[in-house]
Amino acid sequence: MNRHEKINYIELPSRDLAKTKAFFTEAFGWEFEDYGEEYTAFTDQGLDGGFFKADQSSSTRNGAALVIFYSEGLEGTLSTIASAGGKIVQDIFPFPGGRRFHFTEPCGNEFAVWSDKE
Numbered sequence: 205m206n207r208h209e210k211i212n213y214i215e216l217p218s219r220d221l222a223k224t225k226a227f228f229t230e231a232f233g234w235e236f237e238d239y240g241e242e243y244t245a246f247t248d249q250g251l252d253g254g255f256f257k258a259d260q261s262s263s264t265r266n267g268a269a270l271v272i273f274y275s276e277g278l279e280g281t282l283s284t285i286a287s288a289g290g291k292i293v294q295d296i297f298p299f300p301g302g303r304r305f306h307f308t309e310p311c312g313n314e315f316a317v318w319s320d321k322e
Contacts, residue, residue, distance in 0.1 A: 214251055214271065217258035219311040224255050227309045231288035250274075261312030270306075271315050278303055278319040285317070 206212060218224040221244050228234040228246070236244045242257035250273075262268040275281040278296060285307050286292060293314065294306035304318035 211251065214253035216253065216255050216262055216271070216313055217260050217311075218255040218313070219257075219259065219261065221255055221257060223310045224313075227288050227290065231285050231290060261308075261314075263308075263312070263314045264306075265314075268314070272304070273315065273317045275317050275319045276321055278305070278317065278321070281317050281319075282307075 221238075221242070225234075225236050225244055229236070232249070234246050234249060236246055238244045239254075243254055245254035246252065260266075262271075264270050273281070282292060282296065282305055289310050290307045292305060292307050294316075296303050296305045299318075302318050302320040304316050306314060306316045308314050
């Protein structure tokens with residue numbers, strides 16, 4: 205449902221759309237719809253969005269916004285991400301309200317996963 209003046213969609217860079225799609229499909233079961241050779245979209249993942257072909261990657265080190273997933277089983281999600289080819293760049297750590305870790309997908313985009321569960 206589209207809501208007036210609420211965040212509706214997110215677009216992220218990808219150096220290699222095929223690798224990005226393969227990672228998110230294996231790690232989270234995402235499905236994609238391609239729009240030409242330089243754009244692919246995903247839906248029903250908490251927020252709809254897409255990846256566009258670019259030479260850059262999204263990282264907090266270069267000031268990019270951080271997309272954060274929620275997990276009911278943080279260690280299991282970490283294992284799934286690593287098995288799918290993600291790189292854990294910051295291991296699980298506590299913060300007020302829960303615990304989280306950061307990872308990059310095979311094209312270098314940084315994401316985080318958090319949980320309020322022990």
